[in-house]
Every structure is written in structure tokens, then in C-alpha cells.
Amino acid sequence: MLEEVTSLNSPAERFNEETLIRRIREGEHELFYELIRPYERRVYSAAFAILRNEADAEDAAQEAMLKAFKHIRQFRAEARFSTWLIQITVNEARMWRRKEHAHLVEPIVDHEDAEGNYIPRDFADWREIPSETLERKEIREKLAEALESLGHIYREVFVLRDMQHLSIDETAKALGSSTASVKTRLLRARLMLRDLLAPGLGGSWSTRLHFAKGTKPW
């Protein structure tokens, strides 16, 4: 009974997705947008995580979608379509970065895998944050700013895992990394973001709703 109740959810969507893929392969190309529409935000955000520029991310996302269409016959049903799509997007965005933006300056912090364990730098108490606070644009901007300050190897892992909700294995596959490497980078990304945000978001956050002056990183 439990199996039946729960399986009413995603399998219905999956069935619809499989049907769409089959029909697109059979020639109904017009259905492609319907297939990718649920993922367009995620594709854009994956591209943006790598390129850090709206216009480039949009172009790369569009190119990735076109490549997905071109290679739709290569998609294997054992993988999730969304994961396959993100994988194509990551490759496209990385290629874009290599070709067009070799000059792009990465944040100075941690762009290579650092050796040794990460030691938290700040132990400010960070009380639970009401998620309503995310309605505030300036808060979202501060969070985005902190994310952008990470080196790309950490940002990519964090975005795919914690924002796109891919599994560790899927993240590793999409990035062409090992699961051990993904776990290590994810740990560092999370701890670095906590260090960056805790001084500003902790403590008086919910009452004053502004960031303490004189604290890192902004």
C-alpha cells in the first residue's frame, strides 16, 4: 500500500518524460521544449555557477539544450534525464569558459584543491533563520555574492549537490570527479560559506535584518 501511495508521485512524471523522449526521437521535435521546460532554471543555474555571468550563462544554457536535442538518441533510460541534461550543461559551460574566457579571473581563495583539513575560522552563533527572510532581495544577493567568492571547483560541487539536489554520485558523474573528491569539496564549500555568512547572518539577523558592519566578507 505504501509503495502504491508514494509511487503516485514521480513515476507519473517519469512516464510522461519517457513518452516525450520517445516521441521526440520518433520525429515530433516540437515536443522538445515541453521536455526541457521543467529544468530550464536548473540548467541556467548550473551554467551560471561555472561562468558567473548572466549573458554567458544564458548562451551556454541555450547551447546545452540544443546539444541535448541533437544527442537525444544517446540518452539512456537508466540515467535521470535531468542529470544527463545537467552533465551536458556542465561540459558546455566549461568549454565556454575555456574558449571565451581564459582571461576570467577566479577568486583568489581556494581555486585549487587545498591540502589538509579545513578549519572553521568563525564560531559566531548562527541562530536558525526563518526561510521567509529569503524573500528579501538583498539577502539573496549576499548569499549569491558569498557563493561567487568560492573557487569554481567548490562552487560547482555545491551548486549541483545543494542547489540542484543531485546525489553525490550524480554530482561526481556530472563533473567527471570521484565521489571522494566531491565529498571533500562539498565539505569545504559548506564550511567556507558558513564562515563567510555566519558573521553577517548570525545573531541579530532576524531582528535587525542587516549585516554587521566590519565583518567579513563584504
Added chain:
Amino acid sequence: MVVNCEQVWQEISNYLEDDVDPNLRTAMEAHFRECDRCRSVLEGTRNVIQLYGDERMIDVPLGFGHRLQRRLEESIQPSRRRFLGWMVAAAAAVVAAGSFELSKSSVFRQQPELRSEHAQPGTGVPLDMMVVVSSDGKTFHASGCPFIHDKAHVRTIVAREALREGYAPCVRCMKKYLRADLGLLDFPSDWVARSGGKRI
């Protein structure tokens, strides 16, 4: 087993994903009870995952979807049976959407308490674990579970909150917490009270 602060920091990410062995989990929990600094790191790391896991953090430029659709239309050669294809597509979309809505309305709306009545709470769910839920979903999942419903509207919350909000463990990715001998072990004390003492 006893762990020090540095060991805790290196495992804190795995701890939040319930990817540590039971002995280590127990040792870490004992450490958190004693150490303010590590508890602060734990809370902060959890907040980071929760905040960034919210769909509102994915900001897409205005008109992105429209421009994408136009680009696809320009670039993808329509099939020869385009007109027929569009008709079939439109009909299929209507039928698919209709049947999906119907399934939701007939099953979920006629029995709005279906989740409460049929789902199992599970046993031993680590309350600190970060899980993924969607607003229309009935169950909570590990990130990456293929059975997450409505992936476009998911958020990451701590298992304790998911349980309080009435979500039940996914029968696939959370299978290890589902047992035939149901119990309310490890559940927030107010959760049973809020459900009117009814076993969910």
C-alpha cells in the same frame, strides 16, 4: 568512541547527510552536547544547506524561458508531420496534464489525509539529517532520489522539520528507516501531540 573538534569538522558534512557509521554518529552527538563551538558550526552548516537549497536562490533572468523557446524553435527543424505533430502533442499534453491532475484530485483531494493515514513514520530517522521535500510531495527524500516529486519546487530542510510538517520517509531512498514494527522513536515530542495522538 570519542571524537575531538577537528574530527567533527571533517565529518560534519557527512553527518548532516547521515553518511557516517552509527558509532561515529553517537560520538558526534555526544560531542555536540558538550561543545558550543562545534554546535555553532553544525547549526551554521545546516543553515547554509537550507538557505541555498531553497528554489528562490535560483534566479533566472527575466524572459529567459521565452528566449530559450524562441531559440529552439529557430534551430530545431520541425518534423514533416508538424501540423499533425502539434495536434497530437497538444492533445497528449492535455490528456497527460488532465490525467495527472485527475490522479491528484481523485486520490489526494478526495482523501486529503492519505499521507497521514498510510505513510509510515519510520524509526531511527536522524533528526539532524538534511532532506529534500517539495510543496506538493508527501514524502521526504535524500538529495538525488529519483522519486522526488515536482523537482522544480523543492527545498532542503532538516528531517525534524520534515516530520513536523507531516512528510513521511520515502519508501525508496529512506527504506532503511521503514520497519514493520512501527514506533515513534526519535520523533519530536510535540509531533504526536500535534497529530492528535494519531499514529501517522
